[in-house]
Amino acid sequence: MTTRPADVDLRRNARAAWAVFAVFAASGATFATWVSRLPAVRDGLDFTPGQMGVLLLTGAVGSVVALPLSGMITARLGAARAVTTFALVAVAGYALVCVGVGTGTALAVRVGLVVAGIGFGVWDAAMNVEGAVVEQRLGRSIMPRFHAGFSLGTVAGAGVGSLAAHAGVPFVWHVGVGVALTVTTALVCVRGFLPTPHAVRADVPEPDCADPAEAAPAHGLRATIAAWREPRTLLVGFVVLAAALTEGAANDWTALSLVDGFGAAESTGAFALALFLAAMTVTRLAGTRLVDRFGRVTVLRAGSVAALVGVAVFAFAPWLWLAVVGSVVWGASAALGFPLGMSAAADEPQHAAMRVAVVSTIGYAAFFVGPALIGLVADVVGFRHALVVIALPVVVGLALAGNARPLRAERTA
Template sequence: MTAAAAPEPSPREIAAGARATYTVFAALGLAGATWASRLPQIRARMDLDPVTLGLLLLMIAVGGVVVLPLAGTVVTRFGPRRTVNAVAVLVGVSLGAVALGYALWTPLVGAGLFLLGTATGFWDVAVTVHAAAVERRIGRSVMPRFFAAFSLGTVAGACLGALMTAWRVPVGPHIGGVAVGIALATPVAARNFLPDSVSRTAGPTRIKAPRRPAPWRDPRTPAIGLVALAFAAAEGAGSNWISLTVIDRHHTTAAVGTLAYAAFLAAVTLGRWLGPLIVDRLGRPGALRAAAAAAAIGVALFALGPAPAGPAGLVLWGTGAALGFPVALSAGADDPDRAAHRVGVITSIGYCGFAGGPPLIGFLADETALAPALLVVAVLMLGAATLAGAARPAPPVPHSPARTAHAVTPTPSASPGEHHAQQPACDRDQ
């Protein structure tokens, strides 16, 4: 049975929507990296030991975990565009609170980080749902490249932070200026998002399929969420602890530690930009297993190897950690009717990696040292590799006329070979 569909966007509108998605992802990355790049100064000013610092980092992740169960409902109700517009302002307010807290009243730093986690929880789901709609219309795996824009934003934020640190620019004005820019610029970019009605459809033709289990009751969705959790912990551990590990282990300056953090983020960006090639060749499960192996080897080299092996470890760790979250969310958004809710579930579970990873490493570091504590990342990567098969496209529902819930309908003149070429690459996973 063919249901009424929203008018299909033109190729120009799809291209504009893709550019807007890249921009919004980059702004989100810039927001997170801006405050993280000044973490050594925040640690020094607040005189934090590893356990206390881990608890401070917990605030941002807890803020995201608290709201993520509601994020799917909110994005479904208000649409990606309006959600992004609202939370961009909230992100600006939260970074402003961090800046004021550093300068005037340190408890405000924790409150600002909690608010930042709350805002980015909604932002993550909204922009990912829109990115999945664009990906379906492009007809191939591009989700990792959207996340590469996020990583590029983090690299820009880290490099800017290194410059601000080297130039001795105070933390407050640096973070506050970025906060204002994000709050003003993001809604301008989001004007080119695809219409909200388009984000909820799979393509030119919609065929109604039988009801599927609710996301929490579908075993595949929580399993994908656990994969996201492991990779989120790997990425979060690198973002939060690499600069401090370099400073403490090798007795370098804060600027050098921040540059090591920027190198890690550059590796993440490279891994995500090359991600579609890897996913197209290996399929989602194979790409996730290869990424997990690279991250595990990389963190071991960085934590235990001699100083010359550190850069190689950073590159392997970063490129390996890069693919997990975008591939998991792309798998969760296969079904456009339930994309917001499934992405919300997967992101909720994944954020537990951001929430639990940094404090866990902080507690372990208090007993041993920071570098050996990072090996928990290698253990998580082993678990992710065992669950990677859940990222395969779901099999067709019995008695469903066709898997058109996430396919691109060919033009009437297309040959069978052309029809196969138009299928999204992620649907050809083995």
């Protein structure tokens, strides 16, 4: 029986969707493996809350440096090669972090986090670009499910981290082996990515394509600068900034907030983080139907309101169990902002890489400012109450959510 081209394309797109999902999951597991053991890092380096905030800031520096160039890198290398190259950079960074924590050398930890941040920045942008391409090929909203893969990876990473902390596994062995395994998974799965439609060369004109998903991507310094001049792209970036700060603050501070605020065990803090991430995962898996039914803007606004409620409950709850409930609401509310922002940035496939780079750069500014700010405030009022500062960007994201309305829907109208 002859295989029809349409069947081949269907299988290829389905395979690519699972590959992107797996790469997102590997990225999430890598990140959670590190953050789930932050109390051990704090103890190993004997850091104050403010010093921990500055330490987390150093990792964001690497990402913020790399992200503005990530669109150009991804357009030139292709998503698969970009993920492969910079996942290995992230591994090198975390290896140095392990050496630093094991020897009590704060400088080595900081340098390692900068290197890991560079790797994660380009890795993140490249997999989002590939996810946008697959979403366009499938013709339906699927980006939240890819980010559900990231959340699923973080749940697994945080869960293993909780068990490792409870069993007394040293930080160096847990993080070193865990990161090596998760990155190896990503390197294997990128083989399922869709083939790059066109080699990107400056001396070759872009061909005309009937299918926008097949169009050669915009590339180079001129395209990068042009993306930074687009008002809609910048405003979508601020929506993602609010979402990233809402999500990132929980990743960084949930475990420490419960350990220090309630005197809970380190394993309890890691377990609460796992519940937060589980709530994100479930919401992202269900998010495609919510978006298809209610639209991006309505879902983003509802998530912002729920985030304000969840953070308030977590920050002011008098009992540990209620704070954990607040973290679950917080996790569900933070689930869809980042993936919907990536989808909005990639509405036009030809410009997706550059716009995703812009939006990601603005979003990652949350990891640049948030940890240091919250750490400094925590020196005065404690970790839990310091988290209230994220209410302001959440309100800003609520006000700007209308800018994420799909471009194609507007043009059709």
